Amino acid sequence: MNVVNIQKSTARPYHHGALAEAMVDQALADVRASGAEHLSLRGVAQAVGVSPSAAYNHFADKEALLQAVGACGVAALDERMARVLAAHPGDDAQSAIDRLQGLGRAYMTFALEEPHLFRLVFGPTCQKQMQEAEWSGPYLKLNAALDELDALGLLRPGVRPGLDATIWAATHGAASLMIDGGLPPEASDALIDSIERLILNEE
Amino acid sequence: MNVVNIQKSTARPYHHGALAEAMVDQALADVRASGAEHLSLRGVAQAVGVSPSAAYNHFADKEALLQAVGACGVAALDERMARVLAAHPGDDAQSAIDRLQGLGRAYMTFALEEPHLFRLVFGPTCQKQMQEAEWSGPYLKLNAALDELDALGLLRPGVRPGLDATIWAATHGAASLMIDGGLPPEASDALIDSIERLILNEE
DNA sequence: TGTACATCAGTGAACGCGCGTTCACTGATGTAC
């Protein structure tokens, strides 16, 4: 008899209020769970409790939603790297080395813990974002870590030019290969050791 | 009036004869052109001139076809690398260095020229193949090239353990990043220079 | 302070599509006697 009232009090408001954000969150969760290639706009809308077409008030198309998810992925990686830097402040040699090690480890850990997100971030869907400056965060952190090592005289002479790209490539490649089974997950420690042997002055 | 005869003489035989091979070839072309994610079993069947269900006499499912395509991709990469080795025989230092350089360059060129195939080969579809020994070809070639450099005393001391994985990772990472726009295509030369500076004894 | 109205953010039904896979079938092939 008071069913109407109960439903009325429970009813969702007609306007969601933060639909764009809610859809990105849901899509992020879906991608994390099963990969961008299985993401469904309709599925996201349904999970959020909204009709399929509502999405088009906030995103041009499915790809735009995926790009937003990709941006979250970059942010997540960047945050992990920032945490590493915060955990190893200090101007001494050991701190600088720890920072570089930690950045590489964070990168590979991210890939192993969030393989689907990692693939989206670096995949064709997010190409444009990568070409633009979206990447400055993680890349600049690596670059700065190398500059610090160099300033402390820890790098072998002549080795610094291009080293940022090389180490990024090595870390990224190891991450990718570990995800796909080309290298075992334990390879990350060996990689970090190997890189240090290559770039640091013998003490 | 002799339409029937003409058609008869032109008619395809009921049995294709080499359908499996023809489908792999067609699928390979399709993947090359537009990526594994857009491959359609029905499309391949149609292009080959056969009904959609005919495929199931030769492949368990679509993924099996894709794995066969992936195997072709690995073979193509391996062949490029083999050609490089053949082009630089010789026991001298320069030949050994040229071989390593050439292998890396071939790997990155393959990625840039065949990005879709590269992604398939290293993507989740072919994970099992990667974990099994399918990979021995390219990887063993790299490993052998490093052994040769080491035997000639060209590597910096202490640097050889794990170097195969590190260089594979760096090359693979650079290839991936160039495909996705994270690094410009010209980065491959810089990468090769950088690696040489890292691993070779100063002359 | 109240009201008209433009704008915004939803609904829900429909369009049109291509897909992977199954099934009962038939034409072709090759082998055993």
Next chain:
DNA sequence: TGTACATCAGTGAACGCGCGTTCACTGATGTAC
């Protein structure tokens, strides 16, 4: 050498599905006077 028959490799129709996107619409919001 000829024939029966098992097996192989196709056909083509159908199933069932979920998808991205569009469209005309309506309820809610907020702003100008």
